[in-house]
Amino acid sequence: MIKLGGAGGLRPLAEAVVDLDAIAHNIRTLAGRTGAELLAVVKADGFGHGLLPVARTVLAAGVGWLGVTSRAEALTLRAGGVEAPVLSWLHAEDEDFAPVVAARIDLSAASSAHLRGIAAGAARAGVRAEVHLKVDTGLSRNGATDDEWPELVRLARRFEAVGRIRVRGVWSHLAGGESPGDPRDTAQLRRFDRALALARAGGLAPDLVHLANSAALVGLPETHFDLVRAGIAVYGVEPRPDLTVGLRPAMTLRSRVILTKRVAAGTGISYGHDYVTAAPSTLALVPVGYADGVPRAVAGAAEVWIQGRRCPIAGRVTMDQIVVDVGDLPVRTGDEVLLFGPGDRGEPTVVDWAGWAGTNPHEIFTGIGARVGRRYLPVRAERNSGRERVHV
Template sequence: MINIGGELTLPPLAEAVVDLDAIAHNTRVLASLTGADLLAVVKADAFGHGFLEVARTTLNAGARWLGVTSQAEALTLRAAGIGAPVLSWLHAPDEDFGPAIAAGVDLSVASVAHLRGVAAAAGRVGRRAEVHLKADTGLSRNGATDADWPELVRLARANELLGRIRVRGVWSHLAGGETSGDPRDDVQLRRFERALELARDGGLTPEIRHLANSAGLVGLPESHFDLVRVGIALYGPEPRADRQVGLRPAMTLRSRVILTKRVPAGTGISYGHDYVAPAATTLALVPVGYADGIPRIVAGRGEVWIGGRRCPIAGRVTMDQVVVDVGDLPVRTGDEVLLFGDGGRGEPVVSDWAGWAGTNPHEIFTGIGARVARRYLPVRSEQQNTGRERVHV
């Protein structure tokens, strides 16, 4: 329900139903695939699933760490009373790192400039910073290059001796990993091992080495090391096309019909009349659009579940609404519309939407807008903890 001004409560036009039991199940499944600790990636509002709800659920189900991109996200976890280890990894070098250091948040350091900023902030707040040095092993995104790595190691060790930082971890990120036999995996593994060797030679003794993402966890055991970072797999999509591990989709996106009308053959529908009814048909109006995360590009491809079967989106997706061609189905105002779910009834799943939009499930999840209400189904399983985790919630 949506509360307006603390007085009037209205039912939402659309809602994302998040099954926390599925999140817990996925966490346990992923933890069972490795002897390493699990870091649950909850950045971007837990991929649109709900930041604090997912963080607490994953910790209770076996995750040992949480991963975020920003100090703001990390400090929100701390303000909510979550004391588990948190790694924050995307920063400008001139940020004030003091709040994160004071809150006991681990910080990724990807360059000499970042290291200097963190060390200076540690001096100001009077607390040693816990850092993870990031090596660029082939993603060519964040992290120090092979050429810059020796200087980063040297400066890190110098600041350790001054008591400003401790290099708790060394890490990198896989560029491939979605299928078996990707030659980039071997290259990155060799480069990561070389970065670790140079760190040890430089006097560093990181206790945590981490490289694997969701795909690496499922299909590249050599990449597990001490910690694996799982993002998209927590939320249900299988991270590798060639191996299914029994993950459960955690989100159902649903709305309802707010208008129906019967139109004759030849009726043009939505802007530009890109879609013309091939026969007399019933149209159902659904109050979700691109402002809610429905990609415009799915016009002519996308389907929803309505009236017991899949029906096509008719014409262009607009800001607030889509039109669905339901043919001769007896669809009425108020009927449920499933945009995606777990596929159990034949409805589309998030991977269908990713395919129609030419993107990945990550973008579909994170694009679901603030107008879409979130509703949470609780953890139902008796077995929540793996027995080897320490829970800090």
């Protein structure tokens, strides 16, 4: 058992323990399923796992590219000493692109206006911008539509001719990818092929063509092309319900009991008394709440792991605390509480929490608040192919 701990005798009220060895294992597992190069998506602070620790770990495990969604994330990587190729893909058209171009960050262009902004930033930086043109193949979110794509290609070629940009990539994003035989995937692949053919006919010669997300990486090899973008799979969540590929969950979220009390049958708990004890019971107070990423929506469904058993959260989740009905278990203050973990012992997993909250694991991970400390378990040398341990 890993005790909650901290420097100077301070003990955090809650802690997310990130197993970097699991992340390295997941990268090796995913790499074994494709001949394409891997891009690890480390946006949103590495899905809540820590931007720089995750980035260093995946690069040491063999990843060639990192993916983020903002200038700030990209520049944080560079400031942290990460020199690997980085693609950043979500921007306003009037942003100042000069600093990211100067830092050798690849940028996605989803419209002609975005491409003009990138080219202007390249001119200010005095450096040619590396660009990935994004086509909307059916997600109807970011990217150029079929009608806009020809003009984006023509503009890109003009900017290439004067040395402002180089089109390194052409890419899109799947709306599905999570179900076998989904006709949306086939339709998007066809639209992507047409867009790629038009780009090449227009004089562009991208080095990297990419479409696949985590789900497509494990289940749709026809979408792999030159590069595959692994997101949630990096962190150990199986991306398709019909496939298990051997990923290891990397995060364990834990806290501890700070108060217990014995109550009679018929005792109402938390705001509104939505939960009433059916028999005499012990209640355990746990100092995590929705400010720490415990969704209010899990009330009435969620369980935590205490003393080798799942116990229900009793009543509403509040900003800073939850109450757990532990029945007759001899729970004491200081006892460990696992909100979620790998599931090896029967404890809830992040997939369980996503189900209880009616969301996806991505939201659970990224919702874990700043008050929750992060602690990192290093990559074990014997599992790292002779590489040195990852510095975090």
